[in-house]
Amino acid sequence: MYRQARNLVLEAQGKNYAVPAFNTHNMEIAKAVLETAEEMNSPVLLALTPGTIKYVGEEFIVGIMEAARKVYSVPFEFHLDHHENVDDIKRLIDAGIRSVMIDASHHPFEENIRIVKEVVDYAGPRGAIVEAELGRLSGIEDDMSVDEKDAIYTNPDQAQEFVERTGINSLAVAIGTAHGLYKGEPKLDLERLNEIQKVVDIPLVLHGGSGLPDALVQETIRMGICKVNVSTELKNAFASGLRGYFSEHPEENDPRKYFEGATAELKQVVKNKINMCHSGQKA
Numbered sequence: 001m002y003r004q005a006r007n008l009v010l011e012a013q014g015k016n017y018a019v020p021a022f023n024t025h026n027m028e029i030a031k032a033v034l035e036t037a038e039e040m041n042s043p044v045l046l047a048l049t050p051g052t053i054k055y056v057g058e059e060f061i062v063g064i065m066e067a068a069r070k071v072y073s074v075p076f077e078f079h080l081d082h083h084e085n086v087d088d089i090k091r092l093i094d095a096g097i098r099s100v101m102i103d104a105s106h107h108p109f110e111e112n113i114r115i116v117k118e119v120v121d122y123a124g125p126r127g128a129i130v131e132a133e134l135g136r137l138s139g140i141e142d143d144m145s146v147d148e149k150d151a152i153y154t155n156p157d158q159a160q161e162f163v164e165r166t167g168i169n170s171l172a173v174a175i176g177t178a179h180g181l182y183k184g185e186p187k188l189d190l191e192r193l194n195e196i197q198k199v200v201d202i203p204l205v206l207h208g209g210s211g212l213p214d215a216l217v218q219e220t221i222r223m224g225i226c227k228v229n230v231s232t233e234l235k236n237a238f239a240s241g242l243r244g245y246f247s248e249h250p251e252e253n254d255p256r257k258y259f260e261g262a263t264a265e266l267k268q269v270v271k272n273k274i275n276m277c278h279s280g281q282k283a
Ligand code: 13P
Pocket: 023, 081, 082, 141, 178, 179, 180, 181, 206, 207, 208, 209, 210, 229, 230, 231, 232, 233
């Protein structure tokens, strides 16, 4: 079952676009993301948190991924997002996942390096690529909740050492973005991003892509961000699509019909984010 991942994020480096990574919670979202990507000829990542793997089930996830590889021709990978358990990551790589994030960012520096390196050593020979995080974002993603006061920005000097010693393929940076929507106007530490970009030669990743102004994200892309994660705005669109559908058709009981209503809003968000990332026509 050896299959080498196409490193879509590396392909974006230096080309003033980023690959959008959409958190995918079920088959409807997977199809909405892939159909829109295909229409816009954009590379995409479908991000799967541990909670999603648990909800959908590993066999179903792998089945959907394998079916999608047959159906869609646009370049995409199913990507593990914020996975903390090394054994789970190894098992999912064995099952065919080719893009993973090991999140050991809550551990002290040396421990973060040790855990990430173990995943890199496993993933590399199996053709999978690895993202890791240094620093900590605030906000809520899945079961992971980090208070604003516990957020830690990425230290550029440590980032250089972290990348060299782990051998990761991309680095998620903490520069002021948060998981979930922002309470006030989001303020990013672009100076810090610039410092990191100067000393790190691999692609950089921006988490917390929901609720950021497009122009601000585009500025980070010019400064070295090659992958942008989006979750909350997709969840909101799906929920609002369903609410809207049921307010007009309160008696509807056919999931094929009400999911179709929700899918239209989902696809619009995917389209907007592909435009924001300038990834259309980059497949
Ligand atoms: P948002 O929910 O803020 O879009 O963040 C998504 C994310 O970073 C997933 O890892």
